[in-house]
Amino acid sequence: MKSSILLRSVLFLAASPSPSQAVDPGALLIQDFENRVQQYVKLQKQMEATLPALKPTASAEKIAHHERELGERIRASRPGLEQGSIFTPEIAAELRRVIASAMQGSDAAQVTKSLQRAEPVRLKLRAGATYPHITPLQSMPPTLLMNLPQLPPEVDYRVVAKDLVLRDVKANLIVDFLSNAIP
């Protein structure tokens, strides 16, 4: 993630006629997004540290309890978990541009087909809500993942209809979502 931003910045700087214009707004927005994600992950780790560590266990009850309890503690510690807290309007616009770009190139047809064949799901999204287990997690086209900013392993991207969801992997929590992200 950092290397791609660095590369974009370097390329921009190399093409820039003067230092006063040497700011890539897209790279700055991605940097802002990454910072917000890191802040969330920090909170998630703090909350998880208050729970017994989840290690591989034969008890499905322990796994379910950890997931549920972690989600509740995150919600309690961050009541302002709402749509747009990470996908701010500016970041949203940049990510929509990145996704549209990934779906307009030579890989467009295969990405579109992959999305259509991934057992598309429909779900009323709400930031801070648990992603319901009875709703499948639609697979992400790898080409999209290669174009989006890479995430730490604590969170992932998911597609729900045309929306892009940022999901807490361990708490199974919808952290934020970007409406109409998929063209």
Place this chain on the structure above:
Amino acid sequence: MSRGLFTLVLLLTRAAPAQTPDLKLPLKPNSVRFAVIGDSGTGERPQYEVAQQMAHYHELFPFDFVLMLGDNIYGSQLPADYTKKFEEPYKPLLDAGVKFYASLGNHDDPNQRFYKPFNMGGQRYYDFKKGDVRFFALDSNYMDPAQLTWLDTQLKRSDAAWNICFFHHPLYTHARFHGADVDLRAVIEPIFLKDGVNVVLAGHQHVYERMNPQKGIYYFVLGNAGELRFHDLRASPETVKGFDTDRAFMLVEISGDELYFQTVSRTGETVDAAALPRQTKRQQVSSQP
């Protein structure tokens, strides 16, 4: 015979497991023996009947482990679901010491990776070696750059004669409902070819299908160990064998340069069986178009 009685007899006949398993595998000394199931975790009667059939075959063909191709637990993922959709149907095998190695499907809670009987070690993707075979369990729901890099690195390090990848979404299939994941294929197949993958096992389509080797790699789809999508396969010259009228599981034996397999239906019929020779990397590359 009344219509009701006739229907009852027909159902009982169809559901009854074969009395004597018809094993077609050679049982060579020191071979690697395992079973394969995909899209199994419904908790419904057909899953239990397949599991019962597996236990029958285990008596003749004592496989050490089972590969799970995803959708291990459908629907809710409460503790009771783990019992009903995994622990109870496979109890005879679990009691016999058979280990299960799971990969994640789109219906699975990714936190299944912490469920010890699935042997995922808390990881979405992982590898392990048995004899001269290395197995790579992948998370095809989320093939991010980190996983691609990991796979490339681990395959390059592999000193096994056979490299087998298993995951949920098929790269090739002629099932109508979902079709192949072409974007996944575009990014992962070059790694398979470059690094010498021999066999790919996938589920997601609720059928059984064995393809002609694609660019030298053997591809199987087995997504009907619990679910079934009746008559979902369309005819294709690329399909060596398709089965979409009942549930099934696979038995596999690898010895030296030969892979023997037998696909068995819920009722104990052999659906497909063959011996496949191990390919060399050169064969894989030369068969590319």
